Amino acid sequence: DTGVSQDPRHKITKRGQNVTFRCDPISEHNRLYWYRQTLGQGPEFLTYFQNEAQLEKSRLLSDRFSAERPKGSFSTLEIQRTEQGDSAMYLCASSWDRGRNEQYFGPGTRLTVT
Amino acid sequence: AQSVTQPDIHITVSEGASLELRCNYSYGATPYLFWYVQSPGQGLQLLLKYFSGDTLVQGIKGFEAEFKRSQSSFNLRKPSVHWSDAAEYFCAVEGNAGNMLTFGGGTRLMVKP
Numbered sequence: 001d002t003g004v005s006q007d008p009r010h011k012i013t014k015r016g017q018n019v020t021f022r023c024d025p026i027s028e029h030n031r032l033y034w035y036r037q038t039l040g041q042g043p044e045f046l047t048y049f050q051n052e053a054q055l056e057k058s059r060l061l062s063d064r065f066s067a068e069r070p071k072g073s074f075s076t077l078e079i080q081r082t083e084q085g086d087s088a089m090y091l092c093a094s095s096w097d098r099g100r101n102e103q104y105f106g107p108g109t110r111l112t113v114t
Numbered sequence: 115a116q117s118v119t120q121p122d123i124h125i126t127v128s129e130g131a132s133l134e135l136r137c138n139y140s141y142g143a144t145p146y147l148f149w150y151v152q153s154p155g156q157g158l159q160l161l162l163k164y165f166s167g168d169t170l171v172q173g174i175k176g177f178e179a180e181f182k183r184s185q186s187s188f189n190l191r192k193p194s195v196h197w198s199d200a201a202e203y204f205c206a207v208e209g210n211a212g213n214m215l216t217f218g219g220g221t222r223l224m225v226k227p
Binding site for chain 1: 118148150155156157158159160163204206213214215216217218219220
């Protein structure tokens with residue numbers, strides 16, 4: 001068990017550019033979550049997958065955001081036409097869906113939009 | 115919809131002193147509650163969780179938390195704080211839809227030598 005990994009750890013981009021983040025969950029976990037955390041705040045839920053199906057999306061996930069989990073393993077989160085308000089830490093978590101199981105978080109991707 | 119309130123944004127304690135971080139939740143059904151800790155620039159590490167049963171739960175690093183339904187609270191405690199406990203602490207409640215978590219705003223703990 002190597003834990004949840006995220007890549008890149010840091011990303012600086014100019015406003016209007018597209019960015020893509022990757023998350024690799026713990027291998028046996030079939031649920032994967034994305035959260036966004038702005039400075040001084042708690043994480044906010046964005047979306048989650050059960051296997052390859054995206055089952056829930058927050059109203060925070062505007063149409064500039066898209067997430068995929070094509071083979072039910074790793075996931076990508078893409079932000080198109082980035083805005084300064086997108087600057088945040090993007091956290092990925094995974095869990096097992098049997099019974100009540102806690103979510104394990106990755107180290108996050110820090111996005112800075114200049 | 116569920117919500118979590120952490121009334122204390124910052125707390126400073128002396129090393130060796132006891133600690134209590136407050137958490138109040140709002141949720142219509144039986145809550146599933148968590149405390150996570152986040153060190154600067156890092157992801158979240160689970161300290162402890164409450165699903166059911168004994169209302170006093172033990173976690174890692176010497177932390178414990180007590181679920182009080184009548185007060186809608188889940189306060190985190192530690193009898194003796196170490197300098198390495200300085201971090202940000204988040205309380206969270208699990209919702210119905212896919213087990214998404216709703217977090218409080220966090221409490222930043224500073225430890226004085």
